[in-house]
Amino acid sequence: MADVLIFAPAPLLTVTLEGDHPGGDLHVHSGGQGIWQARMLRTLGRSVAIVGSFTGESGRVVHHLLADEGIEVHPLQRKGRGPAYVHDRRTGHRTVVAELRGDPLSRHELDELYAAVLREAMACRLVILSGPADEGILPDDVYRRLAADLRAEGLPVIVDLSGARLEAALDGGVALAKVSDAELREALEIRGDSLDEIVAAGRRMRDAGARSVVVTRAREPLVLIDGEHAYLVRVPRMQEVDADGAGDSLLAAVVSALAEDQPLTEAIALGAAAGALNVTRHGLGTGDPEAIHRLRARVTIEEIGEDDAEAFTLDQLAARAEVDDR
Structure with a gap:
């Protein structure tokens, strides 16, 4: 049983070049809003579970990286292209080399992901609803439905969203x-x-x-x-x-x-x-x-x-x- 459940619909694979010596260093991590939240929660001693979709080769890598960090993962594994980015910070500033959008969730995949959130939330104290990095991964109304269903079960819901996703979550409460x-x-x-x-x-x-x-x-x-x-x-x-x-x-x-x-x-x-x-x-x-x-x-x-x-x-x-x- 985790203290906190995080809905992270599409975690990222992040690749970052750093260092001021020739060639620099290459860092490969899991990332995205929900993942960064989970990392800080772990730093502060909380147990964390994540429900999300892990897509294609990059998704398999992200899944393993999260497990290495001691984060409980409840994955929807699927074929396709997962979201990822490559950033170069060797100059001291972030320069985007490549940013790849993930494939949107199908109706069937979304149903499975939604059910997993409700199932795992019952074993946690609080739920964070985080957003994907890109638009189009899932409908905004999912946040309204999740907020309303989780609130009906007496679970505190915390959101860090904007735009239509935020409006939808507020409508759910x-x-x-x-x-x-x-x-x-x-x-x-x-x-x-x-x-x-x-x-x-x-x-x-x-x-x-x-x-x-x-x-x-x-x-x-x-x-x-x-x-x-x-x-x-x-x-x-x-x-x-x-x-x-x-x-x-x-x-x-x-x-x-x-x-x-x-x-x-x-x-x-x-x-x-x-x-x-x-x-x-x-x-x-x-x-x-x-x-x-x-x-x-x-x-x-x-x-x-x-x-x-x-x-x-x-x-x-x-x-x-x-x-x-x-």
Whole structure:
């Protein structure tokens, strides 16, 4: 029995060239949003299971790589072309050499995958619904159906989605939704970067079906909407090496804390620390657990008021949440 189940519909095979010496180094890993989330959850001591489709030669390689990392895999194995990419980072920046889209799921394959998610979710405490890297792998409405069916079984559903997939999941109902301000801007939910706009967009997401909402803002403090309350979450700035995967690390750390029944504000503080530290590393979804927990103590949370912001310690916020739940 795993602590967390992750729906990762189409994991990636990632090939990365690195190094400043002649020829460089070649790194082959499993990847994709759900995989990076699983990696951080494992770093923080949680047991993780993944349900996903593993397609063709690249899918077989990804399956073996995940097993080597100690991640429980419930695969839908199928023929065809699996998603993959080749990136060159020998200059210090990511250069795309090749990116391959995976084949879409057939109706029969989708039915099998859906059933596997429901079956394995019954043995877990929380479920993350992650998205594929490319459009067209599966219909967006799958996220609505999964969110609704899992919620009906009393399972907390956490999503890190955008666009039509996010709208579908919200329609099904989720415990926590994470989105970036850039994704909100792309969806025309906000036009600029004002705090008022972002809080209003987060509250619309809450009203659309999310109990709580986290909005990340790159190097700016993230925003948490929890019921009627809105908070700014600040973390010390780190020197950035690679920002890719920071949001996945953040969400995974939040879920790790929720799996221990920690209050949401405590979980968000851990997530903010994990996301901040991830940008200092080359590996996506990786981190040092001791460093994450130490940085967590430096995270501050302030309630956003209409006229000013009132600062609270995490203990005060936890006590306030207990009063609100009565």
